[in-house]
Amino acid sequence: xxxxxxxxxxxxxxxxxxxxxxxxxxxxxxxxxxxxxxxxxxxxxxxxxxxxxxxxxxxxxxxxxxxxxx
Numbered sequence: 001x002x003x004x005x006x007x008x009x010x011x012x013x014x015x016x017x018x019x020x021x022x023x024x025x026x027x028x029x030x031x032x033x034x035x036x037x038x039x040x041x042x043x044x045x046x047x048x049x050x051x052x053x054x055x056x057x058x059x060x061x062x063x064x065x066x067x068x069x070x
Contacts, residue, residue, distance in 0.1 A: 015045065018055035020043055020045050022042060023041070025040070025043065025044070026038075027040040028037070031067060032067045034067055
């Protein structure tokens with residue numbers, strides 16, 4: 001299952017390298033050998049993925065803690 005964690009304001013960002021606006025696309029996040037697929041803001045040219053501070057300190061931190069506790 002792929003979840004979407006994108007706010008409309010995330011798509012106002014541009015990739016510094018490619019100078020292209022980010023768009024919602026698939027991203028694979030790996031931690032401790034486990035992979036989670038999500039739809040996140042990505043650069044359509046180079047694949048750079050934007051992870052917002054809110055997502056990093058919220059849901060991702062929660063999942064990291066669950067994996068570490070196992």
